[in-house]
Amino acid sequence: MHVLILGGTTEGRRLAELLTGEAGRRVTSSLAGRVAAPRLPPGEVRVGGFGGAEGMAAWLREHRVDALIDATHPFARTISFNAASAAATAHVPLLALRRPGWVADEGDDWHPVGSLEQAARVLPALGERVFLTTGRMGLAAFAGPEPDLSALWFLVRSVDAPEPPFPARMEVLLERGPFTLDGERELLRTHRIDVVVTKDSGGAATAPKLLAAREAGIPVVVVQRPPVPEAVPVAATPEEAAAWLRGLSD
Incomplete structure (x- = not known):
């Protein structure tokens, strides 16, 4: 199974670490390239954009991607919506990996x-x-x-x-x-x-x-963070995302 992770986050790196240790799994992490010296995850890494939703869909087909995980920053709205469109076009299962937002506590202003x-x-x-x-x-x-x-x-x-x-x-x-x-x-x-x-x-x-x-x-x-595209399932942790992938293989 070839998994493409749209990464650049702590959760994206952690997911790549989890998946590269599993047999029968090819993992590619895609980084936007906006940080001069990013922390590279294990597995294959590509840097740069895809050329919009159509370019991403073409990349998914060309590289025979079996599952797409959007583990980008919660505020990376454009690429998240491009991912939803590309996954639908290429008929690739998509999951959004989003850490939970903060919650105000007593004493917060x-x-x-x-x-x-x-x-x-x-x-x-x-x-x-x-x-x-x-x-x-x-x-x-x-x-x-x-x-x-x-x-x-x-x-x-x-x-x-x-x-x-x-x-x-x-x-x-x-x-x-x-x-x-x-x-x-x-x-x-x-x-x-x-x-x-x-x-x-x-x-x-x-x-x-x-x-x-x-x-x-x-x-x-x-x-406040923008919403995840409609109909895209969401995982809160890398472990949940890894379990979702295993379910696709069953």
Whole structure:
């Protein structure tokens, strides 16, 4: 069985590790190529796009893929919908592997929004020193001129250096998770952060910032994740995804 994993996430790497140890299984992981030095999973690896849904469908047929698992980031909406279309066209079973989202707890001051643009609009009423942890690809939403965020200062954390447009008043931290609670407490204190912006990525690697913000009484603007395409089954863990694949073989 040839399995194609649309990866680039911790869950995608873990699934590749599980599957490459099984007999009769060929595993190919596809990475988008947006990170300069990605952590490569075991098995075969391809890097780069497919050329949309039609290109992906052609790749599935050409390489005789028997199952497709979308283990991309929960906010990689375009490729998830391309995967659903390609799988239907090529008649390949598709599963979405999605870590559960975060859930607010007692003491949290969360402000859910539907997009980065909405996050930018609510910021001026919440604080002036912003810890922005939404990645380097969406910084244009905070670059103005509308809304006017010129009075705000941003601490931007990303794996690779961002490219403009980005906020005028900004400091960049080039770091890769997982992050510790003590480290996040110190970061908020040292930089005098008074509001945090994050995507609801879920998982434990970047969750400590939420607990640190709760302890400090700092509001958190949470960008809600887009939905999985309709009719696509969802697994919450790599182990569940591996079990789904075994069911296809039975």
